[in-house]
Every structure is written in structure tokens, then in C-alpha cells.
Amino acid sequence: MYETLRWTVLDSLTIAGRTYSRLKAQPAEIAGFLVFPVIMTVLFGYVFGSAITLPNGGDYRDYLMPGIFMQVMAMTATSSATTVGEDMARGIIDRFRSQPIARSAVLVGRSVADLSMHLLSLAAMVLAGIVLAGWRARGDAGATAAGFALLALFGFAMIWVGTYIGLWIKSGAQADAATFGWLFPMTFLANTFVPTEGLPAWLKPIADWNPMSAVVAAARDLFGNPTSVSSAWPLRHPVTASLLWSVAIVVVFLPLAVRRYRTMSR
């Protein structure tokens, strides 16, 4: 038992090490990580922001940044799906599976490495927000930390969604398309960029119950940024709701992915 656990941890670290080695070989990827936040901040903060006024007042750019933070964490699913799909296509997952590696280590190791990379990209986003949009966390330090922790947890959950998709699709490009295609629009079908109040009646419940809305609303609350009110339960209790959503996603997709990995084409 102890031995199994020890090897699960050590193997996971080895797998995580691989992700970091790969990153070093992709300077363009790192540059992308850093340029993307600047583009998003300028695009939404200034291009759209100049035309949007919040119904309850408050600075739009302060309102916007937590939405963009959530979007960065949601899109983790795409890069995980792509890299897992690529490994499937290349037979690397098969090679791992023919090796005496602890059962969950390959997926757990990559999820942790992926998360740490995406946290770096979140940090770049925060910096861009502070420098370019004058964004600040206006709550106390504990609440701010809690806000980032919720964002990280959501990113971790989305990594498992992407991993599960990648394990089915067996091609990097196709897994990318199969994730990005619904995920990116879904980040807009929420309170990410505009309050849900103005949405048509049939669309509003979808946006209110989108897990992403809860995450964004929780982050806005915890950062002391302007937020929008909604009578929907998840938005009245955003911290609880986003916690529940993220844990639920992990509880569903982590075991599904590990099971798929172990019994793949069996």
C-alpha cells in the first residue's frame, strides 16, 4: 500500500518533469502564453469596454478581469485535450501503459504539471490586468487568496475534462477542435464579459447555471470587484456554487479518465 502510493507520487513527478522538459522546447508556446493576456485585456477592456456600462455602476475593467481570469482557467481543457490526444496518436500512451507505472500516475502527473503551467499564465494575465487595465483586488488578502484558489480549482477540474476528451479522440488537432469548439463559446455564454440580466429569457437560465458564471461571480465577490446581481441560486451563493461545480467536475471526470486510461480498447 505504502509502496504503491510512493510510486504513484514518484511516477507522477517523472511525468510532470516531462511536461516541463517539453515546455523548454517550445519557446513560441511560452511567448503565446504571455502575449495572449495582453491581447485579451486590450481587446475587451478597451475595445468593448468603451461601449459597455454596467447596470449597477462600477468600473467595467474591474468587472472584466475576473471574467478573463476564469476564461484562462477554462481553456486549460483545450491544451490538455490536445496534448493527451497527441500522445494517444503517437502511441506514447501505449508505451506508458506497457510500462510498470502506477495506474493513475500518467494522468495525475500531467494534470498537476498542466495546472502549474496554467497558473503561470494566470499570473501573466493578472499582471496584464494590473498594468494595462488598472485592475486591483480590493478585498483583504485572505479573500484575494481564496479567489485565486477557486480559480485554480476550476482550472484543475477543466484539465480533467480535457484529459478525458483527449483519451477518446486519439489525435491532437481533432481533440483541440472537439474541445475548443464548445468550450470557447461557452465562456461567453455566462457573466464573463457582460451581466446576464440583459439576456433573453430563454438564454438567461443557461448563462446563470453555467458553472463558469458561478466561478466568475465568486472571484468578483472575493476580489471586491463590481458584480452583477441575479436571482439564480448559483449567483446568489457564488462561492459555494463554484466550489460545488468544480468538485463535481473533478469527481466525475477524474475517475472516468483514469478508468478510460486503464481499460482503453480493452
Added chain:
Amino acid sequence: MICVRGLRKRYAAQQALDGIDLDVPAGTVCGLLGPNGAGKTTAIRILATLLRPDEGRAEVAGLDVVRDAARLRFRIGLAGQHAAVDELLTGRRNLELFGRLYHLPRAAARSRADELLERFGLAEAGRRPVREYSGGMRRRLDLAASLIVSPPVLFMDEPTTGLDPRSRMQLWDLLRDLVKEGTTLLLTTQYLDEADQLADQIVVLREGVVAAAGSPADLKRQIGGDRVRVVFREAADVAAGLRLLPRPDEADLGATGREVSVPAPDGAQSLIRIAGALDAAGIPVEDLALRRPSLDEVYLHLTS
């Protein structure tokens, strides 16, 4: 070392394996042949613990491939049909990574990586990322990765596909060395000369069943003895020439219309007699040769 009984595997619409038996003694080489889709890769994947059989039993190194999969994985090496290496990492980092996953300490994994790079002629290339490798270099790196822990049983799915003739022969030598050291090798191949060169035992699969099995010599014997092939200069001479050949009723006519092949019951003596008879009759001949049956013929006979 490898013992398979009544192995069956079905994919949605396709019975990939339909009851396979296989015995490979320790320290020998078994060559799995068969046309595309015959089930070779499926068989290898089951034996390498990647796929669970629907029916039947398979033991490798005394361990059941389903029940003892976790322990078995320490004792097998697998080189799949496509090179399974990380494009972005260097060759050396790839081998080090796979070594670490066999639970070698870091220093041991590194020195093993260097040793294998040396052995596979990749010592220089080891410092470059794999995406800059040629197809053959990738293939060699992949094979090196399957040898990290010097496993007692090695599975190779078309190991020399895409290698140039020199690399292929080098790999054969390497595999012979491994077998001499006691490794048991199961390999699939589309190259019959490769099976002929390496295998102690050949198993021909066809549509998921064993169509034939035996040593290369056994299989050749099954197809018949030596033959003499004559290519006449003029198609018009074929009829006249045929009358001078032994057993003309068993002749095969070649596609060119100028070519015939007949059994040579006395081997080289038959050849000499045929040459004399044709010369005496003044029939001009373009080519005349004694041919031993090749594995190609055995294979085509068994799989068509």
C-alpha cells in the same frame, strides 16, 4: 516463455483474432507473418498487456497477461508499429524518461540512456530533439526505449519497417545478440527475408487464425522442392522447348509468355540436363536458373 491458447478478440465489426494458439520457447525467435489486417498487432497488444482478450489464455514469462499484468510489465519490452517517442524532447531525455518510469534511479537511467544511444548509433543525435530525426533514427530510438530494462521477453511490431538496408542488417545483428543473451523475441514483419533470417519459428496468421506454423525450412518443404526457370528468347519456342523439359505437365507459365518453370527433381543435375537438351535442340535461351522455394512463395500460397 510465451504460451497462448484459444485467444479471441473482437472489435465492434471485426473478429480480429479467432482462436490463436502459440508457443514460443525461451531464448527463441517467433516471427508473426500475415497480410494487413490479419491480427498481428492485435496479438502483440494482448501479449503486451495493452488489450484484454475476449476469450482464451495467454501467459508470458509464466505470468498471465490479464491477472498478472502489473508484474508482467517489468519483464517485457514493446516496440509498437509506430515510433512512440516524444518529438519535443531529445533522444537522450526520451530514454531517460522511460528509464525513470521503469523505476531506475536518475543516474542509472542516464547512463543506460547513453549506453543505448551508443549501441543504436545515436550517440551524436541524442542531444537533438526527436523532431529533427529521420524516420529510421526515430525507429531506432523507439527500439532502444523498448530495451531499457533488458527485458527477458521482447515484442516488436514491424521493427524494421522504414529502415534502410544497412540499418536493417545492423538491427538484425543486434536482435541476434539479444537472443543469444537469452531474450525471447516475438516479432511481426512484412519482410519474409527478415523472418527467414531471424525466426526459429514462423506463424502465418490469416483473418485471425493460424494458417501455418513451423520453422522456415518446414514451411518451404510444404510448398514443394526445387524448380528450374527457363526464359526463352522467342515466345514461339516455348511449345517446342517445353517438350524437352522434365514433367512439362507441372509447368507454370510466367506472365511474359516466354518464361516457364518446372520441377527439378534432381536439383542441379536436372538443370544440367535441361541446359544440354535445349542447347542440342538449338533453342535460344535468355535465362536459365535453379530456384529454391522462397518464403515469399510459401507466404503467397498460404495467404491467397
